Amino acid sequence: xxxANNKKQxxxxxxxxxxxxxxxxxxIINDYDQFRDEINQKQPVSSSMKQIDQxxxxxxxxxxxxxxxxxxxxxxxxxxEE
Numbered sequence: 527x528x529x530a531n532n533k534k535q536x537x538x539x540x541x542x543x544x545x546x547x548x549x550x551x552x553x554i555i556n557d558y559d560q561f562r563d564e565i566n567q568k569q570p571v572s573s574s575m576k577q578i579d580q581x582x583x584x585x586x587x588x589x590x591x592x593x594x595x596x597x598x599x600x601x602x603x604x605x606x607e608e
Contacts, residue, residue, distance in 0.1 A: 532607055547592055554585050554589070558581070558585075561577060565578075
């Protein structure tokens with residue numbers, strides 16, 4: 527019975543974090559949309575390339591940080607169940 531409750535709590539917890547991850551992903555999409563709009567305003571190519579590089583780096587870092595946070599959460603939950 528306790529194991530079933532732990533699994534249910536873990537599922538609820540992970541569902542909330544999945545929602546948070548989804549929100550983070552939407553932030554990246556919004557950043558992309560803003561960035562695309564800026565590019566469409568006819569900026570010089572070199573300036574646009576620099577912005578693309580910065581956007582790419584920022585997005586990758588955010589995804590990596592978020593993925594590591596969720597790995598840590600799963601590892602911690604697994605330890606609690608042992």
